Amino acid sequence: MTPTNRPLTAEQAASLTAVTEPWLSCDDCFEQIDSFVDALVTRRARLDEPLRVHLARCPACLEEAESLISLVAEAESADVESLLASFDADVTRST
């Protein structure tokens, strides 16, 4: 069985039908992520909805956002684990 002939799982079906609106592109995410991370680290800001939806559906952008949060938090001697937990809860929150 080739990888592409694998049957769909329920998780894959859910991902294939996931809502990705309000729309935000990867480029838009890249443009916005640094200001969000500074706001998160300094005053625990929350994600606006387009950025949240994008990060929830784009694993690459999410991985990089988490990396940037941890790097900036370390530089600021902030609580990295707490900030990442807060961020992850924000990304996966229901609206």
Added chain:
Amino acid sequence: MITVASPEPRTDTATADRALFDRLVANAADDAQAVALLRDIVVRAARHQVRRMPRVWAELGAVRAEEIVESAADQATVDVIAHLDRFEGRSRFRTWVFKFGIWHAAAEARRSLWRDRPVLLDEYLDPPSTDPVSPAAQVEHHDLVAAVGAAIDEVLTPHQRRVARALIVDEVPIDVLAQALGTNRNALYKTLHDARVKLRSHLHDRGFLPAPEKRGGR
């Protein structure tokens, strides 16, 4: 007496970063010292990113990991200098620079980790099986899963099918697929978004999904 290292005061770092930004804007082409300072920041970010990817060390080794850091730092340094006019001060300059180092390192690492695995673009056009992996555990989802599998072939274009299957079913990293298709992450994410919209609309029309919510857009 015990001396505890403390982080550099934020104001000092911010002042130094602002001075670095000004020097780069003024004359990046001839200010080698400023470019070296910039690269130091970028290397820190690239190394941080690669350290967060344990598979890089486990599968590629320390030497290749360091090559990824250096290569990404070179690309990111050039990228930052080329985009200085896009820095609007909405974040600290250092944070803005960090994201370039992280982005390049992550993309380079993903491509390196996938280097020996084929991206079977033609096979993504074959119909998939629609049987769930664990029917007993997923019985309540069976109809929807089967419907999604069928809808992929009914409503998506060959390109949308290929991108959706590669990214979602086979979990090909988006940077790897972008390289294989000669495109970029942005275009692939848009293709996947369009595919999702078509699938949801098709499945809604057939009663598999509830009516889409009316949501505000940008």
